[in-house]
């Protein structure tokens with residue numbers, strides 16, 4: 001069973017949505033004022049048997065407990081999963097060693113690119129070598145804005161663009 005299924009198993013959608021919407025029992029379903037569009041008569045329905053919800057009004061949205069929290073709080077799925085798993089008391093697996101390793105490699109590469117960008121930017125702006133002069137001449141011939149050379153304090157911005 002996936003963590004998402006386990007969350008759905010442990011948290012009752014009617015209980016959960018009741019934290020956000022005042023629900024009234026209507027036969028086998030629960031009805032309330034839709035939190036996602038403005039309305040006076042309730043067209044927001046929660047279905048306990050399928051653990052889903054649907055708005056039969058203007059917005060026509062619907063889904064499961066995750067879709068509700070994502071839309072209500074503006075979260076992405078992984079954040080909604082994290083919050084609901086915590087609420088359900090289900091420990092989320094810590095990141096695998098592979099994931100940690102690949103994060104570290106990505107950070108190192110980013111740092112390398114930033115340093116390289118900074119180095120080449122520095123050469124382009126200040127090196128007295130004929131090659132750097134040729135590059136500066138080329139840039140001014142192309143009538144590129146001098147700002148493209150960047151300022152020393154722009155290094156971080158420059159690095160991000162490389």
Ligand SMILES: [Zn+2]
Nearest residue numbers: 034037055059
């Ligand atoms: Zn609605």
